[in-house]
Amino acid sequence: MADAHRTVYIVDDDPAMRHSLAWLIGALGVPVETFASGEAFLGVIRPDRPGCLVTDVRMPGMSGLELQDTLARCGSLLSVIVISGHADVPMAARAFRAGAVDVIEKPFNDQVLLDRVHEALEKSTRAAAVQARKAHIQARLARLTPRERQVAELVVAGKPNKVIAAEINLSPKTVEVHRHNVMEKLEVGSVADLTRLLIETD
Amino acid sequence: MRTMPRPSRSTLAGVLVALWAGLGMADTAAAEPPIRVGVLAYRGGDHANAAWEPTVRYLAERFPDRGAEMVPLDLPGMDAAVRDRTLDFVLTNTGNYVELEARYGVTRVATLHSSRAGASGASIGSTIIVRAERTDIRDLADIKGRTVLAGDPDAFGGFQIAWGEMLKAGVDPYRDLKELRFSGFPVDRVAFAVRDGTADAGVLRACLLEELAAEGRLDPARFRVLAPKTMPGFDCAVSTDLYPDWPLARLASTPEDLAKAVVVALFEMPADHPAAKAAGYEGWTVPLDYQSVHALFRSLRIGPYRHLREVSLVELAREHWEWLAVGVLALLWWAIHSLRVEHLIKVRTAELRTANRDLVHEMAERRRAQEDARERQKEMDHVARLSILGEMASNLAHELNQPLGAIANYARGCTRRLEAGTGNPDQLLEVTRAIAEQADRAGQIIARIRNFVRKRPSQLEPIDVNDAIRAAVALCEGQARNGNVPIVLSLAGDLPPVPADRVQIEQVVLNLVKNALDAMAETVPGAAEDAGRKVTVSSARDGEGRVEVAVADHGHGLSEEARSRLFDPYFTTKAGGMGLGLSICRSIVETHGGHLRATDNPGGGVVMRFVLPVANGALPSGEEQQHHG
Numbered sequence: 001m002a003d004a005h006r007t008v009y010i011v012d013d014d015p016a017m018r019h020s021l022a023w024l025i026g027a028l029g030v031p032v033e034t035f036a037s038g039e040a041f042l043g044v045i046r047p048d049r050p051g052c053l054v055t056d057v058r059m060p061g062m063s064g065l066e067l068q069d070t071l072a073r074c075g076s077l078l079s080v081i082v083i084s085g086h087a088d089v090p091m092a093a094r095a096f097r098a099g100a101v102d103v104i105e106k107p108f109n110d111q112v113l114l115d116r117v118h119e120a121l122e123k124s125t126r127a128a129a130v131q132a133r134k135a136h137i138q139a140r141l142a143r144l145t146p147r148e149r150q151v152a153e154l155v156v157a158g159k160p161n162k163v164i165a166a167e168i169n170l171s172p173k174t175v176e177v178h179r180h181n182v183m184e185k186l187e188v189g190s191v192a193d194l195t196r197l198l199i200e201t202d
Numbered sequence: 203m204r205t206m207p208r209p210s211r212s213t214l215a216g217v218l219v220a221l222w223a224g225l226g227m228a229d230t231a232a233a234e235p236p237i238r239v240g241v242l243a244y245r246g247g248d249h250a251n252a253a254w255e256p257t258v259r260y261l262a263e264r265f266p267d268r269g270a271e272m273v274p275l276d277l278p279g280m281d282a283a284v285r286d287r288t289l290d291f292v293l294t295n296t297g298n299y300v301e302l303e304a305r306y307g308v309t310r311v312a313t314l315h316s317s318r319a320g321a322s323g324a325s326i327g328s329t330i331i332v333r334a335e336r337t338d339i340r341d342l343a344d345i346k347g348r349t350v351l352a353g354d355p356d357a358f359g360g361f362q363i364a365w366g367e368m369l370k371a372g373v374d375p376y377r378d379l380k381e382l383r384f385s386g387f388p389v390d391r392v393a394f395a396v397r398d399g400t401a402d403a404g405v406l407r408a409c410l411l412e413e414l415a416a417e418g419r420l421d422p423a424r425f426r427v428l429a430p431k432t433m434p435g436f437d438c439a440v441s442t443d444l445y446p447d448w449p450l451a452r453l454a455s456t457p458e459d460l461a462k463a464v465v466v467a468l469f470e471m472p473a474d475h476p477a478a479k480a481a482g483y484e485g486w487t488v489p490l491d492y493q494s495v496h497a498l499f500r501s502l503r504i505g506p507y508r509h510l511r512e513v514s515l516v517e518l519a520r521e522h523w524e525w526l527a528v529g530v531l532a533l534l535w536w537a538i539h540s541l542r543v544e545h546l547i548k549v550r551t552a553e554l555r556t557a558n559r560d561l562v563h564e565m566a567e568r569r570r571a572q573e574d575a576r577e578r579q580k581e582m583d584h585v586a587r588l589s590i591l592g593e594m595a596s597n598l599a600h601e602l603n604q605p606l607g608a609i610a611n612y613a614r615g616c617t618r619r620l621e622a623g624t625g626n627p628d629q630l631l632e633v634t635r636a637i638a639e640q641a642d643r644a645g646q647i648i649a650r651i652r653n654f655v656r657k658r659p660s661q662l663e664p665i666d667v668n669d670a671i672r673a674a675v676a677l678c679e680g681q682a683r684n685g686n687v688p689i690v691l692s693l694a695g696d697l698p699p700v701p702a703d704r705v706q707i708e709q710v711v712l713n714l715v716k717n718a719l720d721a722m723a724e725t726v727p728g729a730a731e732d733a734g735r736k737v738t739v740s741s742a743r744d745g746e747g748r749v750e751v752a753v754a755d756h757g758h759g760l761s762e763e764a765r766s767r768l769f770d771p772y773f774t775t776k777a778g779g780m781g782l783g784l785s786i787c788r789s790i791v792e793t794h795g796g797h798l799r800a801t802d803n804p805g806g807g808v809v810m811r812f813v814l815p816v817a818n819g820a821l822p823s824g825e826e827q828q829h830h831g
């Protein structure tokens with residue numbers, strides 16, 4: 001699982017460049033996959049997979065920036081490094097706005113590239129972890145009934161059981177039962193824990 | 203024989219006059235030399251003696267103091283004696299006298315009066331005789347082609363007068379006769395020869411026939427006289443006019459008084475004097491006019507007029523001056539014409555030489571100009587190639603960066619693995635091979651560029667146009683990639699070889715492809731899936747079997763102005779363009795015998811097409827399969 005999160009994907013239309021990049025980055029000991037075009041890559045990759053994408057800007061068909069945009073739109077966890085033969089400022093700005101880790105101009109220093117790849121993998125891994133935790137919390141929140149969800153939010157708002165009972169026209173006893181169920185379903189032991197969890201999901 | 207210098211006439215005359223005067227004063231005193239009379243002995247010395255000795259003796263009797271001496275002489279002897287002045291008087295025939303008169307200045311002082319003389323006193327003529335029965339010879343003209351015998355060419359009556367008469371009748375005895383012979387003296391033989399038939403006709407001195415008859419030596423009835431003339435008072439048969447008889451002439455050196463005395467003595471001779479009888483004359487008379495003799499001699503060109511014969515060319519010229527004038531004029535014309543022609547030839551030759559020199563010069567000039575033009579064209583092509591390559595420099599750099607970057611990646615990947623000790627020999631082997639491949643690729647790009655920009659003389663050789671297209675397109679790959687405009691090749695597989703300069707055709711294709719890419723770059727980049735966003739390069743055979751190459755783009759197309767000025771040098775629609783590309787492309791294509799033109803692409807944009815003629819006898823190869831597109 002950890003390996004899968006550290007995969008480096010390479011998209012370049014030039015076979016030699018593609019192959020040589022794979023060889024160089026492969027020296028890091030991470031899995032490397034190569035694609036001849038953005039279209040080919042999009043046909044294979046799943047948005048929720050983390051990893052590092054190294055793409056050339058100028059390619060026949062979809063360009064590197066278009067690929068980057070497309071990935072961002074579908075919430076990809078991939079960290080993107082853009083390589084360009086002749087980068088200009090507007091292009092670099094666009095790449096960075098779309099969340100690129102770096103824009104590297106050819107010819108590049110191999111160490112810089114490898115550092116950036118490493119960095120990108122870390123970033124992607126972190127993003128994946130955040131994403132995973134969010135997903136876990138969401139899953140627990142999904143277990144609550146609407147009334148329990150309502151009670152949980154009022155508890156986090158700092159209101160005592162009597163006030164809650166009065167606001168939602170329930171008996172204090174019933175409110176107490178819902179509150180207990182919430183703590184149980186969300187696997188939290190204190191109001192403070194409950195409060196942090198709900199904030200994380202926002 | 204002249205031993206003394208000839209004294210001048212006046213000196214001599216003076217001496218003689220003095221002598222004569224001396225003689226007159228002292229009558230008995232001196233023994234004067236006898237009067238010497240030269241006599242022409244035309245019938246031999248004996249005859250002369252017989253005929254003339256009495257006359258001389260008469261003179262001797264009249265001049266008892268001096269006496270007289272007769273000197274018989276033949277014609278040359280007479281000439282020599284007169285020349286040497288050994289005589290005082292000459293008694294000679296008419297013809298000889300005229301010659302002596304002209305040559306030595308002898309002067310007639312008396313003329314013999316013949317007993318047969320006519321009314322004019324003249325008595326010498328010629329008689330031309332034939333045998334009586336010769337009816338075929340009727341007149342003088344009939345003697346043409348006959349044999350004629352005369353006494354002597356120098357005999358006056360015996361030939362020369364007849365000669366003149368013959369000429370008047372249109373017969374030149376020296377040309378028109380079968381034969382002209384001379385009997386020599388005695389001339390009697392002429393009559394006998396005619397009588398005996400050895401000659402067709404004979405020429406006799408007038409009256410000789412009668413004399414011979416009187417002597418009984420021949421029968422006159424057996425002869426007939428040709429062209430007989432009747433002269434008043436002249437008894438003899440004659441065929442010609444009559445001329446004066448023999449004169450007595452004194453030499454220039456003979457004293458006047460002596461001459462007068464002698465003349466007086468002769469005039470006083472009685473007609474019946476024995477001396478007259480002996481010579482057959484009746485006495486002496488005043489000297490007759492010898493002008494007719496001169497005229498005769500002049501027409502015959504003999505005697506004193508012999509020189510006329512020698513200068514007959516002058517005579518001829520005088521007689522035929524019109525022809526001569528025409529001839530001279532013709533000659534003059536010819537000479538002038540020749541000179542003119544010569545001059546013209548010289549002038550023309552000079553002109554031609556000049557023209558030739560000019561021509562040679564001009565040819566050299568033209569050759570030089572052509573070489574210059576070729577050199578300039580070469581430079582221009584080269585500059586254009588450098589220029590287009592310069593425009594493509596960044597794309598080419600990118601193109602070159604690809605293999606170089608790949609090599610760097612491969613090498614560093616190797617380094618890292620070797621440092622980490624994780625290198626797998628199989629993988630390393632594969633990668634080092636890939637490195638070499640990429641180095642080759644980079645080398646090829648550089649070689650393409652270098653071939654393209656190398657300055658070189660153009661050379662025509664059969665080439666495959668598809669090769670040139672591929673090489674040109676390879677140079678454009680970078681730009682195509684960067685501009686995201688794919689270049690699609692659609693090359694016919696059966697193209698015949700084309701005689702062309704490979705690099706120049708490459709240059710044309712490169713220009714067209716680059717222009718197409720530039721045109722596309724200026725369009726708004728559409729969706730990646732835009733099917734029209736491409737440049738198509740195709741080759742095919744056109745309807746006439748030529749090779750046609752078309753480069754089609756889907757750019758902005760051509761404005762009207764751009765279309766009309768497309769091939770003008772220095773016309774460009776591009777910010778950084780020199781405007782030489784298409785102008786040079788067209789000149790290259792036209793140099794190859796083809797043409798280049800622009801048409802609209804039905805789907806938008808422009809199609810540039812050029813055709814190249816195929817080498818004569820080229821056969822489609824049709825074997826090479828193309829794998830592009």
